[in-house]
Amino acid sequence: xxxxxxxxxxxxxxxxxxxxxxxxxxxRDSLPYAWSxxxxxxxxxxxxxxxxxxxxxxxxxxEARGQLLRxxxxxxxxxxxxxxxxxxxxxxxxxxxxxxxxxxxxxxRDFVTPRAQILNQKPELVDC
Numbered sequence: 001x002x003x004x005x006x007x008x009x010x011x012x013x014x015x016x017x018x019x020x021x022x023x024x025x026x027x028r029d030s031l032p033y034a035w036s037x038x039x040x041x042x043x044x045x046x047x048x049x050x051x052x053x054x055x056x057x058x059x060x061x062x063e064a065r066g067q068l069l070r071x072x073x074x075x076x077x078x079x080x081x082x083x084x085x086x087x088x089x090x091x092x093x094x095x096x097x098x099x100x101x102x103x104x105x106x107x108x109r110d111f112v113t114p115r116a117q118i119l120n121q122k123p124e125l126v127d128c
Contacts, residue, residue: 002070002077003030024084027077033064034071041099042085051104052111055097068095 003026005013012018028035037055045053059065071077072091082089088100090111098111 002074003027005030020080020083023076023080027071027080031067031071031077033059034067037068037097038071038081038085038089038099041097042087045087045099045101050101051107052098052100054099054111055095058095065095068097072097 005026009018009022009026012022041053041055059068068091071081072089078089085099086102088102088104090098090100092098092111100107100111
């Protein structure tokens, strides 16, 4: 299961729309490793003023890896985090998460090309 959903949030979903604040809190609480990686990257990018910041450190466990995969594979979770942090997210392999300034369209475009994906490949990442 991707998220541990509190009963009040489940009730909110059954009654209609779920607000981003509640959904983001659910993601944060359910996927703490993914949250920490993304929020640290946001802080790095904000501090440096660079177009993007990325993580190249493999997760410490399969559980952590699963959190990143579940978080970034979900359009709903990815979109909510992008809105919450005011960034664009991109993802390569099992751990290379990048946080982009929304105006850094060329840097984002370069990051998500087939060329970039191929250049990011390493033998130890084949089965990540």
